[in-house]
Amino acid sequence: MNLNVTLIAQLIVFAILVSFTIKYVWPPIAKALDERADKIAEGLAAAERGKSDFEQAEKKVAELLAEGRAQVAEMVGNAEKRANQLVEEAKSQAETEAARITAQAKADVEQEINRARETLREQVATLAVKGAEAILRREVDEAQHAKMLSALKQEL
Template identity: 30%
Template sequence: MNEMYLLAAEEGSSDHNPLLPEPYDIFWSAVCIIVIGFVFFKYVIPRLTKVLDERSEKIEGGIAKAEAAQAQAQETLELYKQQLAEARLEAARIREDARTQGQQILAQMKADAQAEADRIVAAGHSQLEAQRQQIVTELRGELGRTAVDLAEKIIGQSVSDAAKQAASIDRFLAELDEQAGIGVGR
């Protein structure tokens, strides 16, 4: 075993470091790295860049579309809110018009009802006045006949002259009217 140590010591005396590779290994490793780098930069990176650019465009396009859709949705919402506000104003105006028309119709109906009531009352008064006049005329005639009959019974003779009879009745009724007017005035 001592011999091995000696042999190893003799070989170790040369300037060779075991951690460093041989120069031909370094050369061929560099050539491989350069070839792989060339292929990588020539073919892989452009395709990767192209794919990343396409994805970026799609994402940006999607974002732009989303922003456009959001802007359109916002415009639609504003338009809806405006139409809703206009509809509310229109509904309020219609309600106010209906209320005003209702009040006008009610006032017109009240006025028509009052006019009809006044007409009915006036017709009733005129009818009562006509009936009163008719009754007064009938009563005067009846009272006159009764007075003539009583006068004939009292006098014992017939009072047949129509002119005298009418004058007597009118005078008698006038006296009754005067007494009635005096009695009412008290």
């Protein structure tokens, strides 16, 4: 065999193999590589989107926390104001009630004093009438008169 014929035959077989590979083998491999590259690119894009979404979510959470803290601080301030207001109202009501009770007690004491005076006047009047009766029944004698006055003093 001739070297040239072998070389030409090998070139023809190689050319057929290359053309067969380019036509039938290479497209599925290229397609698989392209699909893999697309998937990797999609994965990287999804990771980037996820990262940006996460950052946005973190910002939103921080904003919501700040807003929540502000609302809580406002609620606490309002509650403290309301508590102080309730305390002041309770003090005012207590002072009003104390003044009313004091006035009622003074009125009651004044009534009792007036009743005691009236009772005392009635008793003094009764004793005076009894004394006058006793004096009028007996003769006017200074010794007996002094005795009656001292007895009246003891009764008072």
